[in-house]
Amino acid sequence: MHSGSFAMTDWVYCLTDKGYRHEEDGVSPRLRHFRKNAVGILRGDDGEMATVWLIGLNETWNIGSADVEAVDVLKTGDKWPKKICNICHSLLAVDSFEPNQNNKHGRVRRPTCRPCRTDIDKRAPKTRQARQAETGGEETPEKGGTVQMSDLSETLNCRSNCENRS
Ligand SMILES: [Zn+2]
8 A cells, every 4th residue: 555645546436326425423324415427536445335535525425335436537538438527526428518619639528517517507697698599689578479469460361361262
């Protein structure tokens, strides 16, 4: 056992989404959930339970040893099948990241996974432009206003069709 900095093999990700959180007064007896595929650093493993510090949560958890898999973090990213999100720190298939523009190194993807980006979008207050893009115009019409207009024109069309037919 070497001392000092952690070896790359100490990096792990969790195949499960549940474990026992370390709290101020010890390990919680309650099984709790975290984000599946969370990446962390292995602090210990007795063969049954692994102790992992989950980066995304900045918390230490006890997780079943069988559900903890070593990950070579140098073999993650745009050039590899999997990549780690910069917000939730989950190891996810690169498909989980929105493609970004190409750079000189080739295809790159956003550093934040889609679920985290959705969270950001939800939290962000909507700008006037964003609201306009959603409603498709400068002024928001009264609820039902557009619908009524199209209903009316349909009625008129029908009436004129019916009149033409008779
Ligand atoms: Zn994420």
